[in-house]
Amino acid sequence: MSSEQNNQPRQILVTSALPYANGSIHIGHMLEHIQTDIWTRFQKLRGHQCISVCADDTHGTPIMLRAQKEGVTPEDFIAATREEHLKDFEDFLVEYDNYHSTHSEENRELSELIYNRLNDAGHIAKRTISQLFDPEKEMFLPDRFVKGECPKCGSEDQYGDNCDNCGATYSPTELKNPKSAVSGATPINKDSEHYFFKLTNFESMLKTWTRDGHVQEQIANKLDEWFEAGLQEWDISRDAPYFGFEIPGAPGKYFYVWVDAPIGYMASFKNLCDKRDDLNFDDYWNADSAAEVHHFIGKDIVYFHTLFWPAMLHGSGFRKPTKVHAHGFLTVNGTKMSKSKGTFVKARTYLNHLDPEYLRYYFMAKLTSKVDDFDLNLEDFVARINSDLVNKYINIASRVASFIGKKFDGRLADDVADHPLIKEAQGAAETIAEFYENKQYGRAIREIMSIADKANKYVDSEEPWVKIKDETTAPQVQVVSTVCLNVFKILTIYLKPAIPAMAEKVEAFLNVEPLQWSDISEVLQGRTVNKFKPMVQRIDPKKLEAMIEEGKEEAAAASAPQLADPLKEEIEFSDFDKIDLRVVKIVKAEHVEGAEKLLKLQLDLDGVTKQVFAGIKSAYAPEDLQGKLTVMVANLKPRKMRFGVSEGMVLAAGPGGKDLWILNPDEGAQPGMRVK
């Protein structure tokens, strides 16, 4: 292709928004990550140096509390989530060059660097503000962690920022009977010094930047509203306890998660540069960099990416994004994803039932460069995949492959390079490339499918099934088939960014190296192809139903009341029956020399005495126990301990320390009785 050979290879860095480490990836996330991946694969196919990076966004109060609740460190919690996220993306054929974490050394260094530069340049302010504070947990409460009665309509159990019932909005300090959602305590007002980023210093820069082709028109309009409303200073600090990075020179103050989240793009790239010789961080991020930086984001986080982020970069001497690509939300059958309808589909749930390339193709087929919401209509989804992919595209190969295979030994004809249909398919390359480049994926598909239509018409008009029966016309069939397979190859290149795995199967069938965009002009002739095997199956609507059904079940399970300490795996009665629980009388209790936690108990089971070492010293004095009845596991295998043999366990409840309570049978129970 002449025109792109004139183009210099570009250096392009691409990012998707960093998924928050507090939950699973769902198909809404996939809308973004798939369109990013398609764009990235397209650029790579064209021969550019295109690097895509992502990471988990790991900081903030919700993560901290979630980890506490699950009894693990935040570090362990986010590490596990990252594994899950990465696996989901990989299985959807989303190929990041690097998938990092915002909780990384690179990110800490870059966050500090950017902050220090902003601070030195006078872009940071400090002032004291008053916020609700949980006196029990000793932490400041974000709005969402305060609940109470709506000051307007009096509805109970409303969040700190607005009322679900009457729609009123207010500040959390206005709530009646406010309660901390963390501890249940009544919050108090407390002063604290906060750090602010003076966004207003960048107003004129931003006004120019946002009208300079870096954002979509719809976004630029939205930004005008925000400019008109007036920019505000941005509160970038949070007080300890907070899971994040401490602000340099400000002990006990942490960067608000949204400060280090976008810096995570740079950190992930930095991490990659350190692993690769051919990448230089400064080439991409210096203020005068000629490389491109493209961010793909949802419309909900436009503010952060088009105001704060460019301002932070500008103020700290880095380059600004080339383009911020915002997309709308994913709806299913025209409405918001709903857990109860089963349309809130997790990435994993989808993968349990359907081929990822179905969804990749469907997204491709309907995406535009606009910020409008994207509707996944399930009926349309089935129709679109089956008709476009199977009936039109793959069908071209499927219907001529048998001629080539059976009648011509798998050998293609010679001299088809000038065939008008091949020329036409090749001629669409630049138009399609432009659609890709501008994210008009839907238009690209329309263009591609119209070529597929022409190929199918061509086969019909040539009637190879008739010609093959006549010796004089039979050789023409080899030409017709070769033309079709060449068009098929070209279509495969056009579609490859969306359906890479299918393309790989096509490459195996055509007996060619991995196809590149430049292969569009290479014509396959006078060579052999392999036996045709179908590259994709029709969608079975039953599988789609099964997926929705599983989504419903998940939702039902999730909405059931959850125990903070989840139940162990279910057991059979026979498992329970193995445990012999007995009522016992504590005849003697004494301290154990040298033991920190243990008491030595003599337990009477109606004549038989058992000796048990119990870790309840922190909660009970020996004299309080003597003469009491309690319950023990009597058939536990005796265990030799440092201080002697323990012949069972007494049952106690509680988290430990002083909070430990042994069980007491009700009045009338006698030592030795079986508990069942």
Added chain:
RNA sequence: GAUAAUGUAGCUCAAUCGGGUAGAGCAACUGACUCAUAAUCAGUGGGUUGUCGGUUCGAUUCCGACCAUAAUCACCA
């Protein structure tokens, strides 16, 4: 409540940047064909472009009001 959006055939979407007799794919129907994962090809039907009003020789496209939908904001930004 405020703001900017969106509302086009049964379904999903198009309609050149500041107006000139509404297009495509799928579905439906009719016919052809049998090479192909019952696919494909030819053809037909189907829209007073959310409603009402205005500007204009003429509006899906401009203006106003209303209705519907989802979104953003109302110091999280």
